[in-house]
Amino acid sequence: MDNKIDQLSAHQSPGNQSFQPIKPSSVSQPAPSVSSAQPPQEKPTLPIKPLTDPQPQIQSQSKLEPAQANEPNLAIQQPGFTQQEVKPVSWTVWLKLAYIVLFLAAALTGAFFLTRKISGQYASQVDDQILLQVPYQPVLWKDFGEVFEPLVEIPVYYPSKGFIKKSFLLDSGALVSSLPREEAKNLGLSLAKLPRSTFAGFGGTTSFAYRGEIKIKLGEQELEMPVVFTEAAGTKPILGRSGFFEKHSIYFNAKRERIEIRK
Amino acid sequence: MKILQTLEKISFKKIVSFTFLAAIVLSIPVTVWVSQQETKLASKAYFEKPEVIKPIQKYGAPPSGEPRIDLVWPFLGKPGDAVLIEGENFGENPRDKKLIFSGQLVPETDINRWTPNLIEFLVPQGSNSGLISLETGGKTAGWPYFFTVYNLQTKIQVTENNDILRIINAPQGTKIEVFFTDGGQLISDQPQAIRLPSDKTIVSVLVKNSQDHLLPFFVEPEEFGF
Numbered sequence: 001m002d003n004k005i006d007q008l009s010a011h012q013s014p015g016n017q018s019f020q021p022i023k024p025s026s027v028s029q030p031a032p033s034v035s036s037a038q039p040p041q042e043k044p045t046l047p048i049k050p051l052t053d054p055q056p057q058i059q060s061q062s063k064l065e066p067a068q069a070n071e072p073n074l075a076i077q078q079p080g081f082t083q084q085e086v087k088p089v090s091w092t093v094w095l096k097l098a099y100i101v102l103f104l105a106a107a108l109t110g111a112f113f114l115t116r117k118i119s120g121q122y123a124s125q126v127d128d129q130i131l132l133q134v135p136y137q138p139v140l141w142k143d144f145g146e147v148f149e150p151l152v153e154i155p156v157y158y159p160s161k162g163f164i165k166k167s168f169l170l171d172s173g174a175l176v177s178s179l180p181r182e183e184a185k186n187l188g189l190s191l192a193k194l195p196r197s198t199f200a201g202f203g204g205t206t207s208f209a210y211r212g213e214i215k216i217k218l219g220e221q222e223l224e225m226p227v228v229f230t231e232a233a234g235t236k237p238i239l240g241r242s243g244f245f246e247k248h249s250i251y252f253n254a255k256r257e258r259i260e261i262r263k
Numbered sequence: 264m265k266i267l268q269t270l271e272k273i274s275f276k277k278i279v280s281f282t283f284l285a286a287i288v289l290s291i292p293v294t295v296w297v298s299q300q301e302t303k304l305a306s307k308a309y310f311e312k313p314e315v316i317k318p319i320q321k322y323g324a325p326p327s328g329e330p331r332i333d334l335v336w337p338f339l340g341k342p343g344d345a346v347l348i349e350g351e352n353f354g355e356n357p358r359d360k361k362l363i364f365s366g367q368l369v370p371e372t373d374i375n376r377w378t379p380n381l382i383e384f385l386v387p388q389g390s391n392s393g394l395i396s397l398e399t400g401g402k403t404a405g406w407p408y409f410f411t412v413y414n415l416q417t418k419i420q421v422t423e424n425n426d427i428l429r430i431i432n433a434p435q436g437t438k439i440e441v442f443f444t445d446g447g448q449l450i451s452d453q454p455q456a457i458r459l460p461s462d463k464t465i466v467s468v469l470v471k472n473s474q475d476h477l478l479p480f481f482v483e484p485e486e487f488g489f
Binding site: 108 | 345420484
């Protein structure tokens with residue numbers, strides 16, 4: 001077999017081009033008996049140079065166009081062998097490819113982060129939407145250590161005194177905001193004239209509550225909010241869902257350790 | 264290799280244009296996808312508006328024993344105010360039930376709760392002061408004390424402070440009747456200062472004019488403990 005390749009190279013390689021022979025086993029056609037037609041003493045005078053620099057390669061092809069086969073410098077066709085020269089890839093091609101890949105990657109990454117930033121701002125709303133922000137109030141508990149209390153101070157309108165700050169507990173579990181019933185008198189309201197409801201207290205007891213409205217201030221915004229006056233005197237005023245949570249975004253900003261009430 | 268050969272043939276200008284266009288085209292789905300992800304977290308629009316959960320009316324068995332009313336509390340109210348009836352053998356919201364308020368049938372929509380021991384209802388609109396009775400499982404029960412209905416225009420007020428009852432804005436000759444839980448009764452025509460026994464609990468109060476007609480009045484709930 002080595003003889004066959006040597007002969008082929010000696011006869012048909014021009015100049016100092018070197019060729020990489022490919023074994024005919026990869027070719028579907030059976031190998032012709034080239035070596036048997038040539039006497040063994042007709043050895044090539046030019047040795048095959050080893051491949052040191054990028055050189056044109058010859059690849060086998062089972063079928064080759066006739067025009068290509070006639071080009072002696074590029075391809076050599078022998079029965080059972082087809083060899084073709086491949087030009088080296090220019091650096092500009094790599095440059096173009098790199099440009100395409102990098103540009104697309106940069107554009108997609110940019111689009112991703114830009115959209116996320118814009119959507120994120122929309123989702124969490126920007127800071128100018130904040131009506132009120134209150135720092136977390138830490139409380140030390142015997143069993144749980146330091147836990148913050150969701151307390152916010154909100155100005156409540158009293159007809160005789162104007163707006164006075166009052167501490168409320170944020171309670172999304174409460175259906176409606178509530179105030180101890182003694183506050184009704186301070187707010188100039190008569191419980192007897194307010195609609196009466198019931199609510200279930202601890203232990204399944206049923207108590208009466210009186211539905212009213214109070215005026216509060218969130219930032220510069222004044223708003224009316226439904227409340228119930230309950231008989232649980234001494235308990236903390238509560239901000240519940242009806243009229244408060246359902247109309248505002250309550251954001252517990254753990255990073256900044258503060259409660260933000262937003263539009 | 265074919266791609267590389269094609270690239271070699273294309274000029275840099277074309278490559279730049281092609282890449283720019285490709286970037287725009289590919290950025291669209293990325294932008295839409297990211298927006299959707301953010302919207303999922305933030306927007307109400309992403310979620311279908313949930314249906315309003317309404318209380319389900321469930322009917323239960325009628326009482327086995329005789330119903331009995333122990334207390335109607337409080338003893339007065341405005342139309343729409345909640346009132347509680349405590350007692351026994353009311354049944355677990357039976358289909359066959361009637362609540363009569365001052366001779367008027369209380370509509371089912373105004374009955375908030377009907378349990379074996381507790382009924383909660385709203386004073387019917389347009390109703391007057393009167394007696395309360397109920398019918399459940401073919402058996403009846405009643406409350407012997409009058410329930411007073413007042414409205415926002417009512418001027419007469421009964422106050423209680425340190426076991427002293429007073430009537431405010433009452434016309435001349437007004438009388439007051441006070442009923443206690445133990446069955447005791449106190450009648451007075453001195454509306455300015457009626458001393459109450461400190462060991463008794465009020466179950467009902469009536470204010471009558473000189474012709475013995477019932478007069479509507481109101482009280483401040485905290486003074487009477489409701």
